[in-house]
Amino acid sequence: MLQPQPQATPAAHQGHGLDIHGIPLFTDNYAWLLQDRATGTIAVVDPGDSAPVEAALAPYGGRLDLILLTHHHADHIGGAQALRALTGAKLAGPAADQHRLPQLDIPLTDGENIAIGDSAGTVIATPGHTLGHICYFFNDPAALFCGDTLFSLGCGRLFEGTATQLFDSLHRLSALPPETLVYCGHEYTLSNASFALAVDPDNPALLQRVNDVRRLRAQSQPTIPSTLALERATNPFLRAPDSQTLASLRARKDTF
Incomplete structure (x- = not known):
């Protein structure tokens, strides 16, 4: 089971950038609560269940301004409708998936800008796990909300896209600044570490990381x-030299 992170507290509205807090959902999902320090604007990424998000919003007076969805799977969108009805938040998500998402107020496509108050973000289309999957990159701090495309030490299953699409998507993400914080949708790192060790057993950076993860x-x-930077050094899927290698790794991982 996931353990909650320390209780979020409202920002003092000083300075710039985002405060980011994890909200554990189900057995291994995360939603992400984001507050823009300058304006107090609040967003949540991938609220698969409404009740834990409502609890996390309580210190903010229940305020929620924006809901960001990465893809259409139920464990990422299940609480969106209820939260919008409760708070009046605008709902943003991939335009390509409008037919299988709650009605979007802000349909998004690759390269579009998205803002949380004064915090500027960019939409990155990342087909592979699903065809319509998008990620959100914000500048301050450099933070990537990547749903089920890129995981800590892993990547998403190829439910709809091709290995070539996922390879291209992962390398679009890999081109972001090395200090970028990677906020994925699941706590899969420990199980992913076992597979990474099986395919890359002599990688010293990976050996150190696995020890850290286990602790x-x-x-x-x-x-x-x-x-x-850590994913580039240790994630076998991000280190795959071509889409064929990625396809082979993903097929092995599916039955690992």
């Missing part, structure tokens, strides 16, 4: 966020 999980602590 964190033994203490019921989250392993998310990661960083892109």
Whole structure:
């Protein structure tokens, strides 16, 4: 089971950038609560269940301005309708998936800008796990909300897209600044670590990371966020040299 992170407290509305807090959902999902420090504007990414998000919003007086969806799977969108009805938040998500999402107030396509108060973000289309999957990249701090495209030490299953699409998507994400914080949708790092060790057993950076991950999980602590620099050094899917290798790795992982 995921363990909640320390209770979020409202920002003092000083300075710039985003405060980011994890909201554990179900057995291994995360939604992400974002508050723009300058304006107090609040967003949530991938609220698969409304009740834990409502609880996390309580210190903010229940305020929610924007709901950001990465893809259409139920464990990422299940609470969106209820939260919008409760708070009046605008709902943003991939335009390509409008037919299988709650009605979007803000349909988004690749390269569009999205803002949370004064915090500027960019939409990155990342087909592979699903065809309409998008990610959100914000500048301050450099933070990537990548749903089920890129995981800590892993990547999403190919439910709809091709290995070539996922390879291209992962490398679009890999081109972001190395200090970028990686906020994915699941606490899969420990199980992903076992597979990574099986395919890359002599990688010293991976060996160190696995030790760190095991220690964190033994203490019921989250392993998310990661960083892109760490993923580049240790994630076998991000290190795959071509789409054929990625396809082989993903097929092996599916039955690992």
